Amino acid sequence: MPKHLISIHDFSKEEILKALSLAEEFEKNPSRPIFRDKVIASIFFEPSTRTRLSFETAANRLGARVIGFSDAGNTSVTKGETLKDTIKMVSNYADLIVMRHPLEGSARYASEIASVPVINAGDGANQHPTQTLLDLYSILKTQGKLTNLKINMVGDLKYGRTVHSLLQAMSHFSPEFLFTAPEELKMPNEYKEYLNKLNIPFRETTNLEEGISDSDIIYMTRVQQERFTDAIEYERVKNVYSLRQDMLENAKPNMKILHPLPRVNEISQDVDNSKHAYYFDQAGNGVYTRMAIITMLLGVNEL
Amino acid sequence: MEKQLKVSAIKNGTVLDHIPADQLFKVIDILGLSRSGNQITFGTNLESKLLGKKAIIKISDKFFKDDDINRIALIAPQAKINIIHDFEVVEKRVLSIPASIEGIAKCMNPACVTNHQNILTRFTTITDSPDVKLLCRYCEKITDLKNLKIISNF
Numbered sequence: 001m002p003k004h005l006i007s008i009h010d011f012s013k014e015e016i017l018k019a020l021s022l023a024e025e026f027e028k029n030p031s032r033p034i035f036r037d038k039v040i041a042s043i044f045f046e047p048s049t050r051t052r053l054s055f056e057t058a059a060n061r062l063g064a065r066v067i068g069f070s071d072a073g074n075t076s077v078t079k080g081e082t083l084k085d086t087i088k089m090v091s092n093y094a095d096l097i098v099m100r101h102p103l104e105g106s107a108r109y110a111s112e113i114a115s116v117p118v119i120n121a122g123d124g125a126n127q128h129p130t131q132t133l134l135d136l137y138s139i140l141k142t143q144g145k146l147t148n149l150k151i152n153m154v155g156d157l158k159y160g161r162t163v164h165s166l167l168q169a170m171s172h173f174s175p176e177f178l179f180t181a182p183e184e185l186k187m188p189n190e191y192k193e194y195l196n197k198l199n200i201p202f203r204e205t206t207n208l209e210e211g212i213s214d215s216d217i218i219y220m221t222r223v224q225q226e227r228f229t230d231a232i233e234y235e236r237v238k239n240v241y242s243l244r245q246d247m248l249e250n251a252k253p254n255m256k257i258l259h260p261l262p263r264v265n266e267i268s269q270d271v272d273n274s275k276h277a278y279y280f281d282q283a284g285n286g287v288y289t290r291m292a293i294i295t296m297l298l299g300v301n302e303l
Numbered sequence: 304m305e306k307q308l309k310v311s312a313i314k315n316g317t318v319l320d321h322i323p324a325d326q327l328f329k330v331i332d333i334l335g336l337s338r339s340g341n342q343i344t345f346g347t348n349l350e351s352k353l354l355g356k357k358a359i360i361k362i363s364d365k366f367f368k369d370d371d372i373n374r375i376a377l378i379a380p381q382a383k384i385n386i387i388h389d390f391e392v393v394e395k396r397v398l399s400i401p402a403s404i405e406g407i408a409k410c411m412n413p414a415c416v417t418n419h420q421n422i423l424t425r426f427t428t429i430t431d432s433p434d435v436k437l438l439c440r441y442c443e444k445i446t447d448l449k450n451l452k453i454i455s456n457f
Contacts, residue, residue: 007443104443105415105416105442126442
């Protein structure tokens with residue numbers, strides 16, 4: 001059992017499945033104060049709403065006390081304290097650290113400094129493994145299985161860390177991928193090579209309407225304006241990769257739409273009431289999966 | 304004959320030959336020779352059939368550990384290492400690229416934590432193609448040789 005969760009590849013297939021089955025238990029009964037004697041530090045060096053609140057909810061439902069900060073602005077960081085010193089100090093206070101930091105690799109570094117388990121709640125554009133686990137949990141819950149699914153990833157496949165981590169995690173479960181993205185934001189070659197090595201089939205398209213009818217999961221991501229040098233090109237792409245209710249007529253009945261949120265206009269509001277929409281429930285699943293991860297890292301494997 | 308006159312022989316120690324001339328000072332940095340008390344002779348821009356212009360370093364009474372000497376494989380993979388005893392070459396060592404590199408190279412990712420805090424860089428080497436690449440242990444991004452910067456005065 002790894003002591004920390006920094007990248008999704010720190011968890012083996014068995015550990016992923018273990019986390020998902022614990023999450024299922026927590027969903028059945030979310031009030032399990034098994035860590036009344038524990039203190040969990042939630043240290044967010046940059047703002048976040050969903051991730052921080054769901055971690056803190058998870059910790060509270062487990063009975064743990066939560067300390068921490070939600071913005072580095074009112075901490076000793078402004079006095080020039082190094083990350084090393086902050087982590088050393090916090091690991092003297094808490095039994096587990098949940099950390100978000102804008103610098104890539106900061107979580108791995110913190111795990112080398114800390115004497116207690118560290119959970120990476122996002123290190124810049126690098127990794128966000130608990131998002132991946134809640135995505136997997138959402139897929140499992142809506143499809144009843146993780147194996148042999150057709151996953152259509154849409155939007156910013158070049159910079160989107162959630163799609164890269166999900167791709168790696170799903171590769172344990174013989175999936176088939178469709179990558180729907182504009183030329184500028186195509187899936188990077190290193191991930192395609194990774195899939196080729198594992199003999200996992202994938203196709204690429206620039207046409208959103210093409211992949212809807214045979215997908216089990218459509219994983220939407222936000223196309224961010226700052227990725228484009230040309231403002232007109234951004235306007236064009238933004239409107240092309242927008243999912244509307246009328247596009248879903250031929251979708252499979254079991255098909256679900258996921259999105260890591262926040263959503264802007266890549267899913268039109270008329271989709272929200274469709275039976276295919278799952279993104280708000282997906283965010284809710286974050287609490288159960290984070291309860292499961294905290295539980296595993298604090299060394300408890302059975303409830 | 305002419306070559307030997309330019310950089311004199313040593314009695315005991317290590318000779319690093321066939322260093323690309325433009326990498327000489329990086330090799331000096333990596334091996335920490337600027338802080339060494341040993342007698343050292345350098346030659347650079349010497350003629351070489353193999354490299355065009357090569358450099359050579361002779362260090363008296365110094366014998367490197369494999370781990371230390373292999374660190375120069377990143378920038379001078381074709382360098383030849385000769386161990387000298389009593390003016391004779393007693394051993395020729397071949398460089399091999401180490402599986403991991405600590406503290407020599409800089410991560411090319413400007414958002415990497417190692418470029419913002421005082422942290423020893425750590426990489427695993429990827430050698431599946433002729434061009435070695437470095438995978439940062441922290442930000443998980445790849446630095447290729449084209450973008451490799453050596454940390455000086457290390």
